Amino acid sequence: MSQLRPLELRSDTFTKPTPAMLEAMFSAEVGDDVFEEDYTVKKLESKAAEMFGYEAGLFCTSGTMTNQIAINVHVNQGDEVICDALSHVYLYEGGGIASNSSASVNLLHGNRGRITAKQIIDVIQPDNLHHPVSRLVSLENTVNKGGGAYYDIQEIAKIKEVCTAHNMALHLDGARIFNALVETKESPKQYGELFDSMSICLSKGLGIPVGSVLLGTKDFIKKARRVRKRWGGGWRQAGYLAAAGIYALDNHVDRLTEDHQRARAIGALMSKKSEVLEVLPVDTNIVIFTLDNGILSSDYVKKLADVGIKAATFGKHQVRFVTHLDFTDQDLEEFSVRIKKDIL
Numbered sequence: 001m002s003q004l005r006p007l008e009l010r011s012d013t014f015t016k017p018t019p020a021m022l023e024a025m026f027s028a029e030v031g032d033d034v035f036e037e038d039y040t041v042k043k044l045e046s047k048a049a050e051m052f053g054y055e056a057g058l059f060c061t062s063g064t065m066t067n068q069i070a071i072n073v074h075v076n077q078g079d080e081v082i083c084d085a086l087s088h089v090y091l092y093e094g095g096g097i098a099s100n101s102s103a104s105v106n107l108l109h110g111n112r113g114r115i116t117a118k119q120i121i122d123v124i125q126p127d128n129l130h131h132p133v134s135r136l137v138s139l140e141n142t143v144n145k146g147g148g149a150y151y152d153i154q155e156i157a158k159i160k161e162v163c164t165a166h167n168m169a170l171h172l173d174g175a176r177i178f179n180a181l182v183e184t185k186e187s188p189k190q191y192g193e194l195f196d197s198m199s200i201c202l203s204k205g206l207g208i209p210v211g212s213v214l215l216g217t218k219d220f221i222k223k224a225r226r227v228r229k230r231w232g233g234g235w236r237q238a239g240y241l242a243a244a245g246i247y248a249l250d251n252h253v254d255r256l257t258e259d260h261q262r263a264r265a266i267g268a269l270m271s272k273k274s275e276v277l278e279v280l281p282v283d284t285n286i287v288i289f290t291l292d293n294g295i296l297s298s299d300y301v302k303k304l305a306d307v308g309i310k311a312a313t314f315g316k317h318q319v320r321f322v323t324h325l326d327f328t329d330q331d332l333e334e335f336s337v338r339i340k341k342d343i344l
Contacts, residue, residue, distance in 0.1 A: 004308030007331050007338070009266075011312065012176075012259070012285060012324035015207040017244055024247040030239035033059070034229070040239030044246050048200060048213040051249065052192035056221035058214045058228060059242055063088075063175045065233055066199035066214035068096040071136065073223045074169045074197070077102040079135035082120055086113035086145035088173055089138050100231075104132050112280070113143030114151050117158035124166050137163055139195075140173040141180050145314075148263070148286030150180035153190060160194045170194065175201040175212075179284040182256045196220070205256050205285060206248035207325045210241050252325065259285040259323040262332045266321055269339050275300070287321040288314055300343070307338045 008014045017025065031037035045057035060066045067089050071081060081097055083090055085107040089097065097103050106123050108115045125131040137159060142150045163170045172195040181188065192198065197216040202208045214224055228234060260282075267282035270289045279289040291300055297313040304311050304319075314320040 004338070005334070007309050007327070007335050009321040009323065009327065009335075010310045012204040012207075012322045015203075015324050015326045017207070017209055018325075020251070021208070021244050021247045024243045025240050028239045028243035030237040032236050033238045034234040034236060038237060038239040038242070040246070041242040044242040044249075045213060047246060047249060049215055051188045052198060052200070052215055053189040054192055054198070054215040055218045056216065058221050058224050059238060059245070060212055060214060060228060060233055061210060061235070062203075063173065063199050063201040063212040064093045064096065065228070065231070066201075066212045067138075067171075067173050068093060068100050069224045069227045069231070069233075070171050070197045070199060070214055070216075071097055071103065071138070072101045072227050073220060074136045074171065075101050075103045076133070076135065078104070078132055080104050080106050080125060080132035081136045081138055082106045082108065082115075082123060082134060082168075083138040084108050084110045084113045084115045084140070084143070086110075086143060087138060087140050088144055088175065089140070091145065103135075106134070112146030112149040113140060114146065114149055114155070115139070115159075116155060117162045120159060120162050124162075124168075134166065134168055136169045136171060138171045138173060140175070142176040142284050142286070144175065144286065147280035147288040148176070148179065148282070148284035150183060150283055153184065153186055153194075156191075156194050169196040171196065172198040174198050176205055176284065178253050179205050179256050179260070182254065183260065183284060202245045202248055205259065205324065206245075206252045208241065208244035208248050211238075211245055213245070255325065256285070259325070259327070262327060262329070263287050263321070263323045265332055266323070266335065269336060270321075273339070273343075275344060285323045287323075289319055291317045291319065293317060295344070303343045307341060307343065309335065309338060 028040045049057040125134045142148045201212040
């Protein structure tokens with residue numbers, strides 16, 4: 001194992017609270033959130049809801065929880081969820097759509113995880129007892145498995161029209177929605193107008209220790225709160241974490257562009273490596289590259305660790321880097337020095 005100072009690029013979930021964020025956490029006014037008496041949790045939920053133009057919010061432990069709660073509220077047993085085959089709700093949430101909501105999934109194959117209105121129209125089930133009811137469309141923005149790709153809002157508007165016309169709900173897995181927004185320059189409320197529910201993660205690019213917020217109507221969130229409790233998601237003095245979320249929304253959104261710039265620099269460096277066949281377009285803070293077919297990603301990640309670079313396998317021959325607020329310009333300079341060495 002390398003004795004070099006580690007450069008953490010496995011995920012943007014590895015960030016630590018900044019001193020200012022810790023100060024906000026330590027001074028938070030807290031209560032019992034199960035009794036809906038934690039002032040700081042209420043403040044975060046209201047702040048996030050107002051930011052995106054929703055009536056209410058629900059603070060939860062993770063984006064997986066907010067996504068799965070949303071799906072459970074939207075669908076009935078035996079209904080169908082339409083999403084891309086690369087979607088986090090399908091690939092990385094423990095089979096939750098089936099196990100939590102007894103729903104089936106109709107997988108589409110979009111462009112780096114982004115599906116279109118036409119694709120959805122083509123797979124909506126007919127009103128026939130042999131088929132599940134197409135009840136929910138779930139989009140992910142940015143798309144983790146698609147290398148941080150983000151949607152064109154005009155396409156989302158078309159998808160919303162399809163959903164409305166066919167009595168389907170539209171949910172957004174917005175795990176990295178702020179990464180998309182700083183690139184497109186669209187406002188959060190422009191997105192809020194298009195989705196019936198939205199999950200926004202605060203523990204990735206925004207850097208809080210724990211937590212995501214589910215957004216929707218008051219009635220939707222009331223039902224979601226009941227599901228959260230049933231799944232053991234009620235928590236007590238959660239305001240200490242909510243305070244970090246409030247601080248992050250106030251201070252950590254605009255700086256995401258710095259992560260994107262560093263990710264693009266990393267992508268450019270990796271494209272020059274002889275063992276790298278392809279680097280996916282670097283749209284935000286995720287860099288995914290494909291290795292020569294003779295090189296296993298698991299072996300390559302071990303070699304990177306030998307020079308103090310921490311990366312994640314992302315398939316048999318793919319590796320992922322993710323930049324974040326704890327990966328600085330100095331770290332990028334050091335990365336540049338180390339990656340130019342012969343890794344293999």
